[in-house]
Amino acid sequence: MPQGRDGRRRDPRPEDWQALTTKYMKTVQRRRKTWLTVGISSVPGPDRRALLYTLVSLFRASARAEQKRVTVLVHLADSDRAWLQETVARISSLFRSQILAGQLLLIHAPPDAYSADRAWSGDALSRQNVAHAFLLSFATRLSHYFLLLEDNAVCAPGFVTRLREKVGRTGPAPWALLEFSNLGFLGKLLRSRDLPLLAHFLLLFPEEKPLDRLLPHFRALLAQDHAILCRPFLFFRRGSYYRANGGHGHAVRAAPSRAPSGPHNPPAAVFTDMEVLGVHFPWQAYTLDESFFWTRNVSAGSHLTVLLNRPANLSRVQVLTGTIVDGTYALGSGRVELGYEPEGTPQHCTSFATLGRFLEGQLDQEVPRKGLGLGVSCVRLLVSARQAGGLLVRHIYLWEERAGLRREAARR
Structure with a gap:
């Protein structure tokens, strides 16, 4: 990394980055094609750290052996110099080893691509399509397959292996687009040989439709009439929630579901x-979406606690851990407890009663109408034995008694 006169390492400027990119592209060009390129086009947004979170999720969700099969390509698709400098500095600091290994590439279109005299420069729709056309064109020769991600994505653990397994099972059957998410253009897998055609297609219709609405037309041109949704989904968007102060600073107020059949998940801190x-x-x-909590090694006595904003009468509790496909990262030993009588600042429940124990990482239990389910203020997942590796909590779903919901609606 460049150093200042005082000998301290300084963050590279965009000019430095161009030189670094040229140097390490030689390393990339000497490498054999990887199996997959993950492509992300990013622009400044309300959350200036969204891209960093996405990259952290991507690399942590893939083992070292999997990372050797992957090239991550990020197009910084904006001319905002301050944003470019900040983003390049942060990425180069956090992902230095991946950059030096040629596993992470940052690209930026020529400055005139963002100049004010370009016809599309002021139109967000056109900018998105042109930026992705640039990304696709650059990625053509890097790998055999190409995965589109958004810059606010969360990746499921082991997603590279899951992608390879799905492609292997699909076999020689004709396909142009496999979809591992049902959100926008997130998680769309293509063959790299089709990328130049898609880039040209986007440039033909830069102002007609957004990328996610052009993709169905593109796959139809390649003789794939129907969408191929691959479940379980492997890619999700980071939720936009308001964080609240709470235990260890990791809490949030969650909005209740409007679905009458539930789950209801009343407002709470976690x-x-x-x-x-x-x-x-x-x-x-x-x-109530498909996001999840994932952590590493856990110890006996560790907990994940939902503290409800108001006591609720619960009729059912469901807590599922582990991946959908094979149950990897499921909780091996633990139980779910219901808590009551919150007090203190921050609040915490002062008494707990066991609802049930996990069986193969799952608990789905009706709560007795009288007794345990009345006036519940906490729902706590409690780990009973040390678990090396990881733990994935897929979701905690709560159902309230109908009468309680009707009284709440009447108060509103």
Whole structure:
């Protein structure tokens, strides 16, 4: 890394980065094609750390052996110099080893691509399509397959192996696009040989439709009439929630579900004493989408606790751990407890009763109408024995008694 006159390492400027990119592209060009390129086009947004979280999730969700099969390509698709400098500095600091190994590449279109006299420069739709066309064109020769990600994504553990398994099972059957998420263009897998055609297609219609709505037309041109949704989904968007102060600073107020059949998940704070990896937050286990909480080695006595904003009468509790495919990272030994009588600042429940124990990483139990289910203020996942490796909490779902919901609606 460049050094200043005082001998301290300084963050590279965009001009430095161009030189670094040229140097390490020689390393990349000498490498054999990888199996997969993960492509991300990023622009400044409300959360200036979104891209960093995505990269952290991507590399932590793949083992070292898997990373050798992957090239991550990031297009910094904006001319905002301050954002470029900040983003390059942060990425070069956090992912230096991946950059030096040629596993992570940063690219930036020529400056005139973002100049004000370009017809598309002021149109977000056109900018998105042109930026992705540039990304696709650059990625053509890097690998055999190409995966589109957004810059606010969360990746499921072992996603590289899952992708390879799905492609292997698909065999020689004709396909142009495999979809590992149902959100926008997130998690869309293509063959790299089709990337130049897709880039040209995007440039033909830069102002017609957004990328996610052009992709179905593109696959139809390649004789794939219907979408191929590959479940379980492997890629998710980071949720936009309001964080609240709580235990260890890892809490959130979660919005209740509007679905009458539930689960309801009333507003609550979520906190834990387990390690938080920076992208898979505890509150993600309590959302009603497909996000999750993932942590590393856990010890006996570790907990993940939902503290409800108000006591609730619960009729059912479901806590699922481990991946959907094969149960990897499921909780081997633990139980779910219901808590009551919260007090203190921050609040915590002062008494708990065991609802049930996990069986193969799962608990789905009706709560007795009288007794345990009345006036519940906490739902706690408690680890009973040390578990090396990792723990994935897929979701915590709560159902309230109907009468309680009707009274709440009446108060509103």
